[in-house]
Amino acid sequence: MTRKMVLIDTSKCTGCKACSVACKEWNELPAEKTKLVTSYQTQKDFTTKTWTYMTFIEKYENQKMDFLMRKAQCFHCANPACMKACSSQAITKTVLGYVLIDHDKCIGCGYCVENCPFGVPKLDPIKKKSYKCTGCIDRVENDLKPACVHTCQPGALQFGERDVLLTQAKKRLAEVQKTHPKAQLYGEKEMGGTTFLYLLLDSPDVYGLPVNPTIPLSLTLWKDVIRPVGGLAVGGAAAAVVIGVFANLLKGNYHSNKEKVGNDPSSINKGGKD
């Protein structure tokens, strides 16, 4: 099995939101009350029950308005910050390039929520579990396309082998750049290369995406420096105590101390006079 990829070609997207409906249907996620965020966008952020939604950026240029549309979902990073942050080894990466949360292991600590550079996982405070897009792993492993890809009418979503699709994406990019000079691929190198990869019409920050998403420095420091060094410090202290006890035993300090205690009353009586 080789790494898969979903190409989100925003140049073909019509903003119909069918992908978010298909996601809800396949994953049996209930509908939520929504309200308009901008003229066309109804969902502001991910929730535990909304794993994909459409963002609409209104871009004004030469007195003309253009919609920049993007389907938001988990990127399924090759180098996932959530997996590094997870306290319970509940987040794993599959050979297909999918990043998954095992809800039997998840304890709802929220470390993935805080450390994802894209703000994807969301915590259910009642169930005490973290939720995000599964990439429809249950479909993909049974030779079906992810629900969002399956439903996409204009062909803005494509699913396939990563190598093949990436080459196609680059060809398509060259085409799109003729009309949109700032168009670029997002996810080829970001976070080690993401499984859900975008062809954006403008630079990522226009879409509200981080230009250089990384694993947070605090997370690296925490897991790769403080944890091992701190563990050594505690282990070192315990070892020093064991050595201390044995050194004192060998020197006979416990024994001589008892004798001293035996002599105590006389010396204390002498001291008690002043």
Add this chain to the structure above:
Amino acid sequence: MAIKMETRNQVPIRIVEDKVLRFSKGERISHWVHAISFFVLLFTGLGVLSTFFQPAMTILGGIHVARVIHRISALFFVVVVGLMFFIGNPRYHWRWIKFVFNFTKSDWQHVSAFPKEFFGGHGAYPEQEKYNGGEKINSLITIFGTVFITLSGIVMWWAPFFPVGLVRWAYPVHDLSMFLMTAAAIGHIYLGLLHPDSKAAMSGMLNGYVSKEFARAHHSAWYNRLKEEQKKSIKS
């Protein structure tokens, strides 16, 4: 309701017969509340520290119970000990702070000679006041560890109300404070319970008094000062 202390609003007579009063009742209450809640916090935190410890959480009824106990004992750890600096007779708490933040040359000399003592030898260092260099370092680790673990803990407890950048840094700060305090506590317990020379200090934290012999041998500068003070107060 103020807790009654034997040292309330009077200069206590420190040297009584063959014993020297080392810790007031308030100080002892603070110490033990802090110590017990620290170990409850440490144990209940282990389940989130590593999956290795997660099975142990079943003793408490699962990791979610452990996390609730963690938050409850955090209140004792912070609020009860914090209040002891303001209710009853908090003078001795503040004096402790004053002592340990005054780190002198003599303290350095004690610290550099201390490893020898730790492993059963005898190091040479000048006469020590109420707290020697090692005790000051232990106190400083406790003070700074408590402050940082509390601040980061507040951020982690109410994570959604804080900026994400702050929450991300709270995790390493919380862990670092825990590791430092745990390492210090291991050494502290050894010296209080198992070390042949220094375990005589233990009674100071139980009934407040240490033997005159211990005071003279380990804190002669303190003992001599108390003797002088007591002489003066009796004369006047």
